[in-house]
Amino acid sequence: MSSSAAQPFWRAAGMTYVTYSNLCASLVRQCLKEPYRSEALSREKVHFNVSKWVDGKPEKPTIRTDTPE
Amino acid sequence: MLRHGSRSLFNRASATSMRWRRQFSTDLPAETAEDTKFVESWKKMNPNMDPPKTPSAYMKPRPPTPANIPSKLTVNLVLPYDSVLSSKEVDMVIVPATTGQMGVLPGHVATIAELKPGILSVHEGNDVTKYFLSSGFAFVHANSVADIIAIEATPVDRLDPNLVQKGLADFQQKLNTASTDVEKAEAQIGIDVHSALNAALTG
Numbered sequence: 001m002s003s004s005a006a007q008p009f010w011r012a013a014g015m016t017y018v019t020y021s022n023l024c025a026s027l028v029r030q031c032l033k034e035p036y037r038s039e040a041l042s043r044e045k046v047h048f049n050v051s052k053w054v055d056g057k058p059e060k061p062t063i064r065t066d067t068p069e
Numbered sequence: 070m071l072r073h074g075s076r077s078l079f080n081r082a083s084a085t086s087m088r089w090r091r092q093f094s095t096d097l098p099a100e101t102a103e104d105t106k107f108v109e110s111w112k113k114m115n116p117n118m119d120p121p122k123t124p125s126a127y128m129k130p131r132p133p134t135p136a137n138i139p140s141k142l143t144v145n146l147v148l149p150y151d152s153v154l155s156s157k158e159v160d161m162v163i164v165p166a167t168t169g170q171m172g173v174l175p176g177h178v179a180t181i182a183e184l185k186p187g188i189l190s191v192h193e194g195n196d197v198t199k200y201f202l203s204s205g206f207a208f209v210h211a212n213s214v215a216d217i218i219a220i221e222a223t224p225v226d227r228l229d230p231n232l233v234q235k236g237l238a239d240f241q242q243k244l245n246t247a248s249t250d251v252e253k254a255e256a257q258i259g260i261d262v263h264s265a266l267n268a269a270l271t272g
Binding site: 009013015024029030 | 150167201203205220221223228229232236254255257263266
């Protein structure tokens with residue numbers, strides 16, 4: 001089991017399974033007919049903010065959002 | 070060294086062992102005598118305390134494999150946002166494993182299969198329902214229960230052929246112009262998914 005078995009091409013390129021799977025899912029969603037397409041694309045929206053902590057204090061957060069303000 | 074350990078444990082844990090929730094003996098499976106040596110030596114040191122439980126003691130036991138092969142396969146198709154099929158009794162499912170289309174009948178050997186984008190067909194009597202899966206996994210258990218997990222599963226009639234063709238052409242273009250490994254991988258994934266979609270629509 002220690003020999004590096006033949007990897008799938010995406011893993012050889014540095015992609016993880018999660019990224020691959022999410023990419024496949026988003027491609028499938030983009031090929032749907034309306035109205036299913038708009039429902040599905042709303043499932044892809046994310047909204048989060050990330051802040052690094054330095055010396056016990058949070059820095060300015062980076063906000064990643066798909067919801068219009 | 071072992072004696073000191075158990076002494077400090079006894080002091081700290083004796084208070085908690087009083088409040089230790091006792092499970093009814095009818096609930097528990099037969100005590101998985103995994104490490105009888107450990108249990109015996111514990112009982113020698115501390116006959117008044119129950120031996121500590123390991124995580125496997127809290128797990129539900131594996132469901133028993135029935136002696137006769139069941140007549141139906143129980144299928145669960147779950148997505149992150151919906152359970153499309155939930156304990157549905159069917160005759161057969163064909164899953165799009167990376168190693169090819171795999172048919173699962175009742176009594177199938179326990180298998181874990183990684184899925185590629187493709188069609189899942191569920192056969193029940195004379196009805197066949199097809200779903201296009203975007204990749205995932207299929208777990209077949211020894212008791213004829215199949216769990217199929219995917220991120221997206223759509224009936225084939227919800228796919229738009231024009232968008233599929235356009236996507237295929239786009240990604241073939243991208244593969245030609247791709248420079249880095251990641252771009253090539255993404256383009257290749259795009260081609261794989263769109264050709265599977267195409268095959269699903271035309272097949």
